[in-house]
Amino acid sequence: MSKEEKKVNRRDFLFTASYTLGAVGLGAVIWPMIDQMNPDKAQKALATTEVDISNIEPGNSVTVLWRGKPVFLKRRTPEEIAEARAVKLDDLPDPQKDEDRVKEGKDEWLVMLGVCTHLGCVPLKDKGDFNGWFCPCHGSHYDVSGRIRKGPAPTNMEIPKFEFVDSNTIKIG
Amino acid sequence: MSEHQYVPKSKAGKWFNDRLPLLTLGAHLTDYPTPKNLNYWWTFGGILTFCLITQIVTGIVLAMHYVAHADLAFASVEHIMRDVNYGWLIRYIHSNGASMFFLAVYIHIFRSLFYGSYKSPREVIWIIGLMIYLLMMAAAFMGYVLPWGQMSFWGATVITNLFSAIPLVGDSITTWLWGAYSVDNPTLNRFFSLHYLIPFLILGLVVLHIWALHVPGNNNPVGIDIKKPSKDTVPFHPYITIKDAFALLVFMIIFAGFVFFTPNVLGHSDNYIPANPLVTPAHIVPEWYLLPFYAILRSVPDKLGGVILMFSAIFILFVLPWLDTSKVRSAVFRPIYRQFFWILVIDVLMLGYVGAMPAEGIYLVLARVGTIYYFLHFIVVMPVVGYLEKTDPIPMSISEPVLTGGAEPSLARKVNDKV
Numbered sequence: 001m002s003k004e005e006k007k008v009n010r011r012d013f014l015f016t017a018s019y020t021l022g023a024v025g026l027g028a029v030i031w032p033m034i035d036q037m038n039p040d041k042a043q044k045a046l047a048t049t050e051v052d053i054s055n056i057e058p059g060n061s062v063t064v065l066w067r068g069k070p071v072f073l074k075r076r077t078p079e080e081i082a083e084a085r086a087v088k089l090d091d092l093p094d095p096q097k098d099e100d101r102v103k104e105g106k107d108e109w110l111v112m113l114g115v116c117t118h119l120g121c122v123p124l125k126d127k128g129d130f131n132g133w134f135c136p137c138h139g140s141h142y143d144v145s146g147r148i149r150k151g152p153a154p155t156n157m158e159i160p161k162f163e164f165v166d167s168n169t170i171k172i173g
Numbered sequence: 174m175s176e177h178q179y180v181p182k183s184k185a186g187k188w189f190n191d192r193l194p195l196l197t198l199g200a201h202l203t204d205y206p207t208p209k210n211l212n213y214w215w216t217f218g219g220i221l222t223f224c225l226i227t228q229i230v231t232g233i234v235l236a237m238h239y240v241a242h243a244d245l246a247f248a249s250v251e252h253i254m255r256d257v258n259y260g261w262l263i264r265y266i267h268s269n270g271a272s273m274f275f276l277a278v279y280i281h282i283f284r285s286l287f288y289g290s291y292k293s294p295r296e297v298i299w300i301i302g303l304m305i306y307l308l309m310m311a312a313a314f315m316g317y318v319l320p321w322g323q324m325s326f327w328g329a330t331v332i333t334n335l336f337s338a339i340p341l342v343g344d345s346i347t348t349w350l351w352g353a354y355s356v357d358n359p360t361l362n363r364f365f366s367l368h369y370l371i372p373f374l375i376l377g378l379v380v381l382h383i384w385a386l387h388v389p390g391n392n393n394p395v396g397i398d399i400k401k402p403s404k405d406t407v408p409f410h411p412y413i414t415i416k417d418a419f420a421l422l423v424f425m426i427i428f429a430g431f432v433f434f435t436p437n438v439l440g441h442s443d444n445y446i447p448a449n450p451l452v453t454p455a456h457i458v459p460e461w462y463l464l465p466f467y468a469i470l471r472s473v474p475d476k477l478g479g480v481i482l483m484f485s486a487i488f489i490l491f492v493l494p495w496l497d498t499s500k501v502r503s504a505v506f507r508p509i510y511r512q513f514f515w516i517l518v519i520d521v522l523m524l525g526y527v528g529a530m531p532a533e534g535i536y537l538v539l540a541r542v543g544t545i546y547y548f549l550h551f552i553v554v555m556p557v558v559g560y561l562e563k564t565d566p567i568p569m570s571i572s573e574p575v576l577t578g579g580a581e582p583s584l585a586r587k588v589n590d591k592v
Binding site for chain 1: 234237255257258260
């Protein structure tokens with residue numbers, strides 16, 4: 001009898017084949033119902049933002065909208081850059097050099113997602129204990145490089161993908 | 174009834190089932206004794222359940238992207254078609270799904286008419302079914318308005334104006350339906366709200382429909398009462414589930430054929446023109462599944478008369494169980510009624526055809542002939558034929574013709590012997 005039991009018969013094959021095909025079919029039907037909730041073509045078309053930076057004086061910043069979120073563009077003074085670079089990496093909860101947060105040769109431009117990495121509020125500029133940003137929701141302090149120094153936020157504010165189209169224009173995204 | 178003694182095997186199952194007997198319900202649905210001779214015309218109940226669920230799922234998805242506003246609705250539908258991931262697929266499933274739903278429900282209704290499934294003791298199943306059918310028509314009509322194209326707008330105008338035929342209060346009712354002095358943004362908003370509500374009402378009625386069905390059990394092609402469970406029955410699972418699943422697959426192939434190859438063939442191209450309150454399309458027609466009633470409406474040269482006759486054509490079905498005087502259920506054993514049944518099928522198809530044609534000349538004549546026969550069939554033919562007809566011998570049981578090896582039941586009895 002043990003021989004008989006091991007043998008895969010025609011019916012087993014048909015069952016397995018039917019269930020497999022059924023599962024594939026079901027998956028093919030379910031996937032569009034899930035994917036429809038992802039960003040559509042109209043949303044993807046808004047995925048880049050170009051900003052004219054010719055009017056921003058050193059020490060000033062502007063906030064622009066990119067993918068529905070604020071992006072801070074700050075033109076930093078030499079003193080602010082020096083201050084950011086003087087910080088020891090050991091003092092940072094999320095160690096990252098200021099040089100790694102800007103484009104080489106364009107050190108004065110800090111382009112940063114203006115979203116607190118704690119729970120997504122927008123931090124206030126020129127506030128907090130570290131001469132940078134302060135998030136009023138739950139008290140996170142960021143320094144002049146947008147790095148987290150104190151408070152509940154786990155990481156530095158995110159640097160989006162961006163490039164200098166020419167000397168007066170930044171393209172975010 | 175074995176299902177009443179059902180006891181779950183596991184301890185947790187027993188604990189839960191004592192508090193909410195869902196497992197007992199599951200066991201009942203699985204073991205439910207079903208006549209073993211059900212043919213493929215009986216698979217449309219399952220197919221219709223599939224259609225309802227498909228419409229609800231795709232509808233909920235579409236509502237995530239659709240905007241119910243007169244200025245934005247048309248553009249949002251185009252946005253669904255062009256931008257939303259798989260939006261074209263989901264919308265085409267939903268719009269063709271409505272047609273497939275009606276195709277299946279018409280087959281389901283005519284199956285009931287042929288095999289006498291509406292007759293005692295199944296009158297309540299039949300009436301709940303008709304309520305589902307009415308709600309389906311309301312849902313389909315309001316759904317057709319939502320894209321806010323030319324056919325949407327003028328279809329809504331014509332159908333809501335039917336109520337203006339009511340004496341004295343007609344105009345007030347029409348204005349109340351619109352929420353404005355014409356079909357306008359408030360109309361679109363409330364139609365969207367109701368279009369979302371109705372499928373869930375239908376779902377509730379479907380539960381009652383099946384509940385009512387499970388009291389006497391299924392009718393069957395020979396239309397006789399059977400003992401349950403007995404050698405005339407098989408458990409619902411796996412015998413009926415596998416048969417339903419096969420029929421559903423064939424149905425889905427046809428459905429997919431429409432969705433992928435001719436998604437707009439059942440629609441009207443004018444509905445891809447944004448709604449314009451200043452211009453009526455040259456030839457306005459409802460969706461195909463409402464055409465027979467549209468033909469009846471247009472066959473009467475009087476506003477109120479046409480509306481009354483059109484609604485009567487539906488409501489007369491509610492009293493059908495009492496208009497049919499025959500003691501034999503299945504038309505298989507009713508040689509005269511069987512012929513009238515097919516005349517009715519042809520009549521309704523013809524009404525559907527002339528409903529799509531201009532209301533003039535030969536089409537108007539055909540519409541009138543068709544309308545007269547439609548009502549004669551129910552008011553005169555069914556009572557009279559049921560009374561006079563000499564029916565064929567019916568078998569004692571489902572198994573009998575099979576077990577005795579002949580198509581002609583040897584132990585057959587005449588109905589008159591029994592009474």
